[in-house]
Amino acid sequence: MTTVFPENNPQQHKHSHKNNKQHHHGHIHSEESQRKIINRLSRIEGHVRGIKTMINEGRDCPEVLIQIAAIRGALDRVARLILDEHLSECITRAAEEGGIEEEIAALKSALDRFLPS
DSSP states (O other): OEEEOOTTOTTEEEEEEESSSEEEEEEEOOHHHHHHHHHHHHHHHHHHHHHHHHHHTTOOHHHHHHHHHHHHHHHHHHHHHHHHHIIIIIIHHHHHHSOHHHHHHHHHHHHHHHSOO
């Protein structure tokens, strides 16, 4: 699944799914949803920079591992927000407009890569 955020409309992105045919649909995030996701990602960026600093300072490995665990948890929470939005918006739209099989296949493919084996 490819996500593109057009510069002239930051709330809209398009998914392109390639199976036997190509299916495009626009998706508009609410400003609140987009703000939550961006804020969480900004905090994660800060955490990653903090870990780099810890490594440069020679901090104890357990301290670094605890921070990495915090980042993993934060990324999981962002993924959950995105998944919730996808289920409530994209899957619902595909069910109403057609293309549900392609949308579900793309979601399954993404989940196969996202979830641990």
